[in-house]
Amino acid sequence: MTISLLDNLKIRYRRFRIASSLHRIDTLGALHRAWAYVHATVLPGDYYEFGVYKGNSLINSWLSHQYFRRRLERSGQLPFNRTGTVARFLARTPTFYGFDTFNGMPDNSEGEDTLAPGSFQSSIAHVTRRCAIADLRHPTVRLIPGLFAETKEQIGPHQAAIVHIDCDLYGSTVDALDAIAPRLTQGTVLLFDDYNLFRADKQRGERRALAEFIRKTGLNLEPWFAYGPAAQAFLCHQ
Ligand SMILES: C[S@@+](CC[C@H](N)C(=O)[O-])C[C@H]1O[C@@H](n2cnc3c(N)ncnc32)[C@H](O)[C@@H]1O
Numbered sequence: 001m002t003i004s005l006l007d008n009l010k011i012r013y014r015r016f017r018i019a020s021s022l023h024r025i026d027t028l029g030a031l032h033r034a035w036a037y038v039h040a041t042v043l044p045g046d047y048y049e050f051g052v053y054k055g056n057s058l059i060n061s062w063l064s065h066q067y068f069r070r071r072l073e074r075s076g077q078l079p080f081n082r083t084g085t086v087a088r089f090l091a092r093t094p095t096f097y098g099f100d101t102f103n104g105m106p107d108n109s110e111g112e113d114t115l116a117p118g119s120f121q122s123s124i125a126h127v128t129r130r131c132a133i134a135d136l137r138h139p140t141v142r143l144i145p146g147l148f149a150e151t152k153e154q155i156g157p158h159q160a161a162i163v164h165i166d167c168d169l170y171g172s173t174v175d176a177l178d179a180i181a182p183r184l185t186q187g188t189v190l191l192f193d194d195y196n197l198f199r200a201d202k203q204r205g206e207r208r209a210l211a212e213f214i215r216k217t218g219l220n221l222e223p224w225f226a227y228g229p230a231a232q233a234f235l236c237h238q
Helices: 005-021 027-040 056-074 085-090 124-133 148-154 170-183 205-217
Strands: 046-050 096-100 141-145 160-165 189-192 220-227 231-237
Touching (some): 005 027, 005 056, 005 124, 027 160, 027 220, 027 231, 046 056, 046 170, 056 096, 056 160, 124 141, 141 148, 148 170, 160 170, 205 220
Parallel strands (some): 046 160, 096 141
Antiparallel strands (some): 189 231, 220 231
16 A cells, blocks of 8 residues: 555645644544643543554544644743643653554444445555654554454553544444553543444444443443534543
C-alpha cells in the first residue's frame, strides 16, 4: 500500500485546521473535545484506540493532543502557575495505542456488507508511514496487531485518559472492553463510534456490549454527548 501525494498533503494540512475542530459534531470534533477536556481537567493517561484501519482517527487524536498540549505549555498568560498538578500532567507525553488486526474485519456473523470479514484492509507498515507524516512515531505510538482477544496482555501499564472504540462488532467490543477495563479510572472518556449502528438495536453491536459490560463491572458510564451518524461519548465514574 503506497501513500498517495494527496493523502500525504491531507495529513499535513490537518495540522493547520485542527484548531477549528471543537464545534464539529463528527469523530474529529469528538476527539478534539475529549482532548480539550483532558487538558482542562489535567487528567493523566494514555490514548487507546480499538479499530485503527488506516489510522485517520489515531492521527487526528494525536494532532488534537498536540494542539492542547502546546497551548498549555506555551501560554505565558495563564492565570496560574504550572508547578503542581499541571506540571505533573505535562511531564509525561501520553502513549497512543492502536489495536487492530491490520488485516481487515475478523470473522463475524453480523450479515452486514459493510462489516464483512476482510473488509477494511490495511497494513501496519502503511499506518506506521501515515503516522510518521504527522510526526507520530514509536515509542509514542504503539501499533498492536492481532485480534483484541489475543493482544489484551499488551495493554499499557498506565491508566486511560481516552478510549476510542471503533470496531463496529458486538464480539469485538466485548473483547476491547475486557482488555481496557483495568485501565479505566474516574474521568476516563470513552468514545463509541458505532454505538447506534444496527438502528440503535439494544441487542446488537456496541450498545449490547456496553450494557453487558456495565452490568458485569458495576461501572457508572455517564452519557456525555452524541456525535457523527451513530456515535456516543461517555465519562467513566468509579
Ligand atoms: C471502522 S474501522 C476503524 C476506522 C478507524 N478508526 C478510522 O479512523 O478510519 C474498524 C476496524 O476495526 C478492526 N477490528 C474489528 N474487530 C476487531 C478485532 N476483534 N480485533 C482487531 N481488530 C478489529 C478492523 O480490522 C477495522 O480496521
